[in-house]
Every structure is written in structure tokens, then in C-alpha cells.
Amino acid sequence: MAKTRKSIKEQAHAHRGQIPKGARKEEIIRAAAKLFSQKSYHDVTMDDIAEKVGVAKGTIYLYFDSKENLYLEIMEETYEEIESILERETAKSDPAPLKLKKVLGLIFKFYLQNLDVLRILSRDETHLIREHYEFTEHWRLRRIKLYEKILEKGINEGSFRPFKTELTALIIFGLVRSVMFYYKSEKSAESIAEEVFSMISEGILAPGYEKAEAARM
């Protein structure tokens, strides 16, 4: 169709100068991440994102195949980053309790620095799209495996008592998420990690009130 698409405005404003190199893509990711963290996937339109970046909608499609793809790329980027930080830490040969504490610290620190994206990543929107579901599941499983490794190491070392690492890893995973999201505090990542670690390691029971007593309830 050879229709002229010129509008009333007739080339209203001059083009903004081109942005460096791959900066556009990064710009779009940042803006989209912010929006996705504020509203749900479906409530963020491609027009919203375009407006926030200050480009036309078509531009976004020069860098991403689809909305789903953009969403997935945001998650992937962040995921890779935190996971590599964590795996670098666990590769060290610290004793298990210290290792766990450090990992918690790194997670809380990363979270504090990446509130927006983490909020998306941890969202339980397991039904959005198939890829998203698979992605978050993969991520969850990998994190839980990481915890399990540390726990197993601790049990072997004798620093942790013997328990089912599967359930315990799940517990740690869930509790970390909850603290990340809902714990309002001015404290540093390290001191939050410290507090959380202390609860995980010692439990809630008073030393006087011992297992024997609790067991026959």
C-alpha cells in the first residue's frame, strides 16, 4: 500500500541524536524493568515502555522480537549476574556456616541494589508464559541446589545437625524471599544476613526449653 503516513504534525520535532552503540538496548531494558516492577506484565504496554525510554514503539522491536522476549531478557540478565556472584562465593573453601552466612549477605546486598528487577524475578507469576514458568522454575531449583550443597557440607563437617537437606533448603529459600520483600529496615545487607542466619542456625526455642520437652507435645 503506497499510502503516505504523514500526520498533521508533519515532522514536528527533530530526531534526537543517535545514542552511542548498544546503549539503546540497555536503556530499554532498564526502563522496562522499572515498569514491570511497578505493574504486572499485562499492565505494562509496549507504548508505556517506548514513552519511558523516549523512543517510538517500533524502535523497541529493533532490539527485541517480542514483549515476552524483552521480559525474558530482563530476567536472564539479572539471573546470570546474581548466580555467578553466588557460585564464585560457594567455590571457596569456607566452613559451611560461614559460607551460608556469606551467601545470605550477598543475596541481600544484590537485592538492595536491584530492587526493581528482583521484584520481577521473584514474582510468582508462574502462568504468564511457558518460557517464564520454565525459567523461574529452573532458577528456583538451582538456588535450592546451592543451599542443599552448603547444608550437606555442613552436615559432613559436623557443624550442622543431620536433617533432610531438601526440606531445609526449601525453607531457607522461602524465608530469604520473604525477608527480601517485606523486611523494612535501614540495616545493611550484612547485618540483615547476620540476623537471619542467627535465626536459621539457633532456631526459636529457648536453651532451657529443650527438645525432650518439645518432642512429647
Added chain:
Amino acid sequence: MAKTRKSIKEQAHAHRGQIPKGARKEEIIRAAAKLFSQKSYHDVTMDDIAEKVGVAKGTIYLYFDSKENLYLEIMEETYEEIESILERETAKSDPAPLKLKKVLGLIFKFYLQNLDVLRILSRDETHLIREHYEFTEHWRLRRIKLYEKILEKGINEGSFRPFKTELTALIIFGLVRSVMFYYKSEKSAESIAEEVFSMISEGILAPGYEKAEAARM
């Protein structure tokens, strides 16, 4: 517009007879709950729900003002039920540890019986609609308050060591959610509660490996 809406089919099938009284509404809620638990809010259409119930879409609007409203009513119903069960339990004068264990048991039991709706309720779709956000926040806060009460009681009784109840309640909240969702097990609600309670109360550290050691890490 006084246009005739008759289609080619021309009254294809006979109407199903009317259903008892308020049974229709309950039917719709159940069908919708099932669908919402399988797909996200936006991916479930009113046509889907109508089809699943076996009525026309218009019928749903005889019982609910809007899709949002239907969604909210599902949540409200379930929420009221579990919360009243929990509050009946906490009103008893059991010692705190037993009380906590019982509450965990009831939550897991209720969850096992109401997988569909709980999956919706605990979903972190905090941005769907304003009412939904307020609703889930209200629910979370109330549950956390419930944990806090039990924890405070335990500290006063001397059965729990003194810790920050706010953070600990948040931890329990998160860990329960995680276990509910992801713990694949054939065990009964009681025995899951037992396992979880044991982790919460005793922690992960081996008795030999004591605080002193952990503290100077």
C-alpha cells in the same frame, strides 16, 4: 440499537433447567477458582469461565459485577475460612510451641484441601488491581501478626529465646509459603508441620557446634 441479534444457528440447543438457589454462584466460584489457579488472571477469560460452568457469559454477570469482583470474592471467601480456623485455634490457651505447631498443621491441612485457591491467594500478583494489592497485603499482615502473637507469648513463657518477633514472624511466613508450594511429599499435613516445626525450633546448627563458635566467624 434495535438490531436483531439472531444468528445463523437460530436457537441451536434447548436451555438447561434452572439450578437450585444460590448454588449457581458457588458453582461459578469453584470453576473460576480452578481456572485462575491454572492460568493467570489475564489469561482466564470470562468466556472460559462461562464455558467451564456450562452457562452463558451473561449469567456470570447476574452474580458478579465484574471480573475483578469475581476474583476478589474467591479470595475473600477462602481467606475468611482459613483465618477463622486459625483464630479459633490461637484462642486456646496452649503453650506457645504447641500452638505454633498446631497452626502450622492447620495451614498445611487447609492448603492440601484447597490447592487451587491457595495458589491464587499466595500468588504475588500484587499489581493486578489496586483492591487485590490491598487485599493480599492485609492478609499477609494479619497472618504475620498472628505469628508474632504466638512468638511473643512464647518469649514471655520462657519457651522461646528472646529475638525480634517482627523478623522471625516474617521468616516463618515466608518459609511456610515456600513449603506449601514446593514441597512435594506424600506426607500428612501433621507430619509436614512436625518437620517444619522442628527446623524452626532447633535450627540447623549441631549441638556441639555452638553459638560461641558461630559468633566469631
Added chain:
DNA sequence: CGTGTTGTACTGACTAGTCAGTCATTCGAT
């Protein structure tokens, strides 16, 4: 130097499809 050509980043009006909600009509029980 001016003029033409090419490459590319970008634009935004438009298309095609979706879906919540409506309402004129029909059903069926009394």
C-alpha cells in the same frame, strides 16, 4: 565544494486480534 548514494537508527499510523461487559430476546415454570 556541492550533489548523489547508501546504510541505519528511528518513527508512528495502522492492522488484526482480543476480550470485558451489554442488552434485546428467548426460555420455561407457574
Added chain:
DNA sequence: ATCGAATGACTGACTAGTCAGTACAACACG
């Protein structure tokens, strides 16, 4: 015959994705 319950075709608003066209820079050539 009457009337409330139920129907489902239709509407209107919305949005992901498209693509013909624009702007501009860089280089080429006479």
C-alpha cells in the same frame, strides 16, 4: 399469560506487532 432467569451476538476499547517512510551521517565522485 406473566415474569424472572438465562442467553449469546454484539460492541467498544485496547494493544502487540508491522512497515512504509523519514532523518541523518558518511562516504563517493565530478
